[in-house]
Amino acid sequence: MESEERVDLDGDNDPEEILEEEVEYEEVEEEEIEEIEEEIEEEVEVEEEEEEEDAVATEEEEEKKRHVELLALPPHGSEVYLGGIPTDATEGDLKGFCGSIGEVTEVI
Numbered sequence: 001m002e003s004e005e006r007v008d009l010d011g012d013n014d015p016e017e018i019l020e021e022e023v024e025y026e027e028v029e030e031e032e033i034e035e036i037e038e039e040i041e042e043e044v045e046v047e048e049e050e051e052e053e054d055a056v057a058t059e060e061e062e063e064k065k066r067h068v069e070l071l072a073l074p075p076h077g078s079e080v081y082l083g084g085i086p087t088d089a090t091e092g093d094l095k096g097f098c099g100s101i102g103e104v105t106e107v108i
Contacts (some may be wrong), residue, residue, distance in 0.1 A: 073102060 085094070095104045 091107045
């Protein structure tokens with residue numbers, strides 16, 4: 001494994017010397033700056049619109065999923081008749097079996 005620490009043995013890499021190097025900047029016209037800023041603003045707007053569309057699509061998918069789940073449940077207040085139940089089944093057994101589908105209010 002190689003160590004990331006480096007030692008300057010000959011002393012020619014003085015940190016202050018490195019920081020003093022001149023940096024040349026390109027002259028940019030004000031019109032170019034405005035164009036670049038407009039491009040950035042347009043890109044941000046497009047990204048925000050895409051995020052909003054994704055959020056709406058996700059909400060619609062969740063709504064459809066809830067709708068399907070509700071349609072799978074029996075209507076409120078429904079009576080369900082079961083046949084072929086063993087004679088030794090208790091009320092607790094039936095509530096436990098049917099409880100995953102919905103609330104059991106009465107066993108006759």
